[in-house]
Amino acid sequence: MFMGYSLGELGSIFAMQAFAGLILFSVFVLMSLGLAIIFGQMGVINMAHGEFMILGAYMTYLTSQLFQAYAPGLYGIYFFVAMAVAFVVSGGLGMLVEWGLIRFLYKRPLDTLLATWGLSLIMQQAFRSIFGAREVGVELPEWMMGSLAVTDTIEVQINGLFVMGLTTLIAVAVYLLMFRSRWGLQVRAVVLNRTMAGAVGISTERVDRMTFGIGCGIAGVAGSAFTMIGSTGPTAGQLYIVDTFLVVVFGGAASLAGTIASAFTISQAQSTMEFFMSGSMAKVLTLLVVVGILMLRPEGLFVLKVRR
Known part of the structure; x- marks a missing residue:
């Protein structure tokens, strides 16, 4: 596989593929953070998580179209507005889904799997009916275009660095929300002992709804990042849902550090192997x-130690 390359060329290839995998890593982290909150904290298998990501991608596309049509001079900041819109719309729909569907299926993981799989099919058809079956793309603002030369043979994409920074900020925000806030304390109390949490005055229904909504909202932000690496279509979310579950399980459910470490490992492995072999073989080897x-x-890479 490495025959025909010198050591210097291999070093440059590995460095370039590592930087090329930054956006994929960012999408994996954002998708997995949302899913880790829902699956790790609530025990809900959300098979529609990819569709919430694509909903965020479509919101980003619509926002870019509105800026191009009505505020072309402000197009350089459209992505920041699009991320906020994607989070609010995806999170709001997630809270509505929790209220109308998920809350009746707690402690029944197989039922949540079937219900959310049906929801994913409904959302795919809704995307197809509203936006059409053809894929759509987003034009990046000028300041995100191009790359920075690190050496004569290694260049770093500017949009990759931006999304990487965005992912870092969101990961820190999730950490502070889950482990340094009153709401995060309530979430962990509900996870450890729902009955006792309710007995001391915590509204477990409100915690569940907010948790599901935030998880779906983060998936919507992942959809905004997704528009930088590919076009958006009704079924594009299904291409990432397996990888996202793989990241969460491999890193350890409910472990923030495990999710990030797992996303980095899997994204970099796939990005590097895809250079030397086909994409399908890279996924097969990574899965094996x-x-x-x-x-x-x-139990995964990282395990939360809980006193029983």
Whole structure:
């Protein structure tokens, strides 16, 4: 696989592919953070999580179209507005879904799997009916175009650095929300003992709804980042849902550090192997390695130690 390349060329290739995987890593982290909150904290298997990401991508597309049509001079800041719109719309729909569907299925994970899978099909058809079956793309503002030369042979994409910084900020915000805020304390109390949490005055229904909404909202922000690496279509979310579940399980459910470490490992492995072989073979090898590690460590890379 490495035949025909010198050591210097291999070093440049690995560095370039590592930087190229930054946006993929960012999408994985944002998707996985939302799913880790929903799956790790609530035990809900949300098969429609990819569709919430695509909803955020479509909101980004609509926002870019509105800026191009009515405020072309402000197009350089459209992405910041689009992220806020994607978070609010995806999070709001997530809260509505929790109220109308998910709250009746707690402690029934297989039922949540089937229900959210049906929801994903409904959302796909809704996207197809509203936006059409053809894929749509977003034009990046000028300041996101181009790359920075690190060396004579290595360049870094500016949009990759931007999304990486955005992902870092969101990961820090999620950490502060979950482990340094009163609401995060309530979430962890509900996870550990729902009955006792309700007995001391915590509104468990409100915590569940907000948790599901925030998880879906973060998926919407992931959709905004997704518009930088690919076009948006009704079924594009299904391409990432398996990888996202893989990241969450491999890193350890409910572990923020495990989610980030797992997303980085899987995204960089896929990005590098895709240079030397086909994309499908890269995914197969990545899956085999992850499955092998999970057979030796089924709880994932990081485990939360809880006193029983």
